Amino acid sequence: MADEREILDNSAFARRVRIASARLFAHGIREGDVVAIVLPNRIEFVIVLFATWRLGAAATPVRPDATYDELRYQIADCAAKVVVTEGGRGVDTLDIAEVCATESGLAIPDATTVDTEALALIIYTSGTTGQPKGVMLDHANVAAMCAMIVEALNLDVTDHSLLILPLFHVNGIVVSVLSPLLAGGQTTIAGRFSASALFDLVERLQPTYFSAVPAIFAMLVSQPESAAPDTSSLRRVICGAAPMPAELIDKFESRYGVPIIEGYGLSEGTCASTLNPPDGPRRPGTVGKPLPGQTVAIKNTDGSDAAQGEPGEVVIRGANVMRGYLARPEDTARTIIDGWLHTGDVGYIDPDGYLVLVDRIKDMIIRGGENIYPKEIENVLHSYPGVLEAAVVAAGDPVLGEVPAAYIVAMPGTSIDTEDLLAHCAKTLARTKLPTSIDLLDSLPRNPVGKIDKRKLRAFAATR
Known part of the structure; x- marks a missing residue:
């Protein structure tokens, strides 16, 4: 196990996990509790994760760049007992430097025999259709x-x-x-x-x-x-x-x-x-x-x-x-x-x-009663030379209700003629599926896990 700062063999990693579990135990973490981990990608994240499981507790990872409100929402929603982070975040926290110290004068608690049906992870959805929901995954889920x-x-x-x-x-x-x-x-x-x-x-x-x-x-x-x-x-x-x-x-x-x-x-x-x-x-x-x-x-x-x-x-x-x-x-x-x-x-x-x-299902465009799937249009857009990324969303129309609107990112150093791109689409797509607009963007909006954020694109299309 390694990151860009240190390398741990199995015995060193296990020792660090035991020390971290002692720190968490000293702060009241017991079987069935929840530990929130608010850290960027680093080896200490995995140490805390394993230490949490060693005590029979569940972990909820939190985006390290989450806003204060997002952080408070997730912590409150899952009733996290301890928040492990670095430098505080305006909430009661346990600093990672203390949890993952290389030495500890604390007694090491015995490892808990964890039931496979006990919660292991609470993963929060990206919240594209409302408040994020906590997905409960038990140890049997993770092991499988x-x-x-x-x-x-x-x-x-x-x-x-x-x-x-x-x-x-x-x-x-x-x-x-x-x-x-x-x-x-x-x-x-x-x-x-x-x-x-x-x-x-x-x-x-x-x-x-x-x-x-x-x-x-x-x-x-x-x-x-x-x-x-x-x-x-x-x-x-x-x-x-x-x-x-x-x-x-x-x-x-x-x-x-x-x-x-x-x-x-x-x-x-x-x-x-x-x-x-x-x-x-x-x-x-x-x-x-x-x-x-x-x-x-x-x-x-x-x-x-x-x-x-x-x-x-x-x-x-x-x-x-x-x-x-x-x-x-x-x-x-x-x-x-x-x-x-x-x-x-x-x-x-x-x-x-x-x-x-x-x-x-929620991205489907209903144009005058006809169901149109954006991905079909996106696949055709992607087949045009010079197109790096493409996204299609519903734009409002006073007569048809919804029509397709396309957003394109070009390959670096490439210029795209939108009229020619539309003609390219017309060779494959039915007239009702053709984008009513094609906008060139420097980049597409994305949610925290890297998916194209179509909600933002739909909001943008509504302002056009």
Whole structure:
């Protein structure tokens, strides 16, 4: 276990965890309590996480750049007993320097035998449809998810994960830290992400993989052509959080010579539910097949199974499905029905069993009574030379109700003629699906986990 400041072997890491557990115990943390961790990516985050679990408590990671109100909301919502951070935040906190000291005169408490049904993590959603909700994941959820990841990615003692995603998100915790450690491998935690410096880290540290989101791969593709890093240590890289356009996958793989393993999942499913097979065949444009131990199905609005190849809501069943939303039984009942986790995503399963995501249900555009999925338009926009990123949202229309509005980010050094781009779309899309406007932006707004923030784009479109 390492970060950019220190390297800990297993015995040193275990010792630091025991000392941290003594500090937490001295501050009243007991089995069933909640510890809030407000830290950037650093080794102490993982030490506190393991120390919390050693005492039988649950951890709730908090965005380190959260506003005061966001911080107070999450702490109050989950009734965190201790907040571990650095430099205070205007709330009662326990400073990380004290928790993770290398020496302690305190007695080390015995490790608690943790029930698999005990809470391990409370992960807060990004709150794009209201106040963030606490996703309750127990130890059985986390253990099942890690086992699935280890098996699906064939992780072993030779694997070295480079963590670049934030640790306040379950992807960073499960895919980049817990799974490689459980497989006997190692993890190095990178500090603040920099697209221009990432491959310097890869060349120096020689990781076998890293996990990222489409926005990061777009930034890497847009690096100067003169950059020609040594990527030979990378066996694969993993993409999640949002579907990645096939064109962007091809650009990255062609340039860097590293296969992208695209998957799909959500916090409510402890991270991942499908993955393109690492040993192939990988199928760009899909998010792969269900992970071992999970069942993925497509449901109609009446709850019946959709016909083969027909779109409907993606639902998931398995040991990875959350216990529910903290203190929100109504939301839980609407999301988990008869054991199926309802994702709010529209998709279909192709004849070979690969899941194809069509769009989010809430992002659907209703134009004069016709349902239009933005992702279909975005895929066509992405196929135009020079387009790096594309997003389509609903804009208001006095006659039709809603119409598609497109927002584009161009590749560096590339100019895009919006009229020509619209003509390109017209070759593939029906007239009713054509964007009524195309705006060129320097960047697209994103939420804390790197997904395009369509709520902000819709608000922007409403002002036009």
